[in-house]
Amino acid sequence: MITNPLRWLALALTAGLMLGLAACSATPAANTPAQASPPKGWPAFLSQYQWQLATATDKNGVALAALQAQPGSVIEARFSAEGRLSISGGCNVMNGSYQVSDSGVLTVSQMASTRRACTGTLMQIDAALSSLLAQAMQLHQDDTNPNTPRLTLRSTDGGNLVWTGKLTPEAQYGAATTVFYEVGPERLPCPHPLMRNATCLQVREIHYDAQGLVSAPPGAWQNLYQEIEGYSHTPGVRQVLRIKRYQRPQPLPADVSSIVLILDMVVRTETVPK
Secondary structure: OOOOHHHHHHHHHHHHHHHHHHHHHHOOOOOOOOOOOOOOOHHHHHOOEEEEEEEEEOOOOOEOHHHOOOOOOOOEEEEOOOOEEEEEOOOOOEEEEEEEOOOOEEEEEEEEEOOOOOOHHHHHHHHHHHHHHOOOEEEEEEOOOOOOOEEEEEOOOOOEEEEEEEEOHHHHHOOOEEEEEEEOOOOEEOOOOOOOOOEEEEEEEEOEOOOOOEOOOOOOOEEEOOOOEOOOOOOOEEEEEEEEEEEOOOOOOOOOOOEEEEEEEEEEEEEOOO
16 A cells, blocks of 8 residues: 555656557557558459559649649559559550568569650659659558559658559459451441441451461451450551450340450551552
8 A cells, every 4th residue: 555645646657658658659650550461462452453543642742743644544553463563654664573561561673664755744754653663652452442442652751642443354354365356447337236327347357376477367357246445446447456355244234245355455557548
């Protein structure tokens, strides 16, 4: 039993101080909160989405002028589950390797890029992204909506890159089959069951061998009753396209194709004389 009031007061103050210090040490700094890994791990989570840059701000919340996308284009990042990162939307496509710690700290290394020369604005995007990714960045995820999650990359100086995710075709449909289509120079009228006065792309499949040579005569021209995602047809131009073909899961509405066609690469382009 403590009978000395002054000694009791001193012990009480000491205990209060120790509790306060313990509480402070248990709380992460406000500007560097820890981020738990997603259930399947960061690489598995990141690789499910195509990430488009939504906002880029400095520590004061002011937009970074160098990272404003140009009209008609977006800045996009793609992470592979094997630790590769690709970023496009500036002048060049940048590629590198990445790692994420258990606390969600992203480090990018071995960055390389294509060597195109562009306008100053596009080159500024490349330079700004390279500078930011040269430092470790804290990841924060908001997966309230798993179809369109938000990902924040926070730099050590308090800047924020906020990205919006869109499920990759592989995450939506599974593995793809690669096919090559030759697309004719003109759309032609076609008997579309759901559209009057419809016109269709004219396509025929091209087959290549392991050496990249045409292995058989192309098939007959056919109406393509759907669009190829990512492809814009130019009248008077004939092209060979490498396409990723996916199978939509069943069941499907009657007006939806069971096949999804997504442009992977333009292999050859030829202008047809009128």
